[in-house]
Amino acid sequence: MNLRDKILSQPTPTMDKVHVKAWNVDVFIKPLTIxxxxxxxxxxxxxxxxxxxxxxxxxxxxxxxxxxESGTKIFTNDDIGSLSELYAEPINKLFAKCSELNGLTDNDVKELEGN
Incomplete structure (x- = not known):
């Protein structure tokens, strides 16, 4: 197998389960494709x-x-206002896992928030 084929045949990354105690639910965080x-x-x-x-x-x-758990997105972009009105702790917990799985460092986040 050549390098190109090896790269393009990589399996889909697994999702990480995050228990959100405040909502008493498990949310599965998936790394984003480009x-x-x-x-x-x-x-x-x-x-x-x-x-x-x-x-x-x-x-x-x-x-x-x-x-x-089945891999179906929970939210759509239409939910941005509703999610923005929720308490910060659960959203921050999910955001931290999203950042980790997508390679966003604390410095990246600070830079993005400062724009």
Whole structure:
């Protein structure tokens, strides 16, 4: 198998289960594909690279990554306002796992939030 084939035949990453005590549910966090990551960026940021004013960075990443046990997305982009109104602790917990699985460091998040 050549290098290209080896790279392109990689299995889909597994989802990580996160128990959200405040909601008494398990949420499964899936790493984003590059396409999904770019879709998240287009929601969270305007064309000039600045954060979209009415879009929560944390809620938007949770929307992109959160799935049920069968792999079905839990939320849609239409849920951004509702998620943004929830208490911070559960969203922060899910956002931390989303960040970890997608290689976003604390410095990356600070830089993104500062835009």
């Amino acid at each position: 396409k999904e990551h770019e879709e998240w960026e287009s929601l969270a940021f305007s064309k000039n690279g600045k954060r979209s004013e009415n879009v929560s960075l944390k809620a938007s990443l949770v929307i992109a990554c959160a799935h049920d």
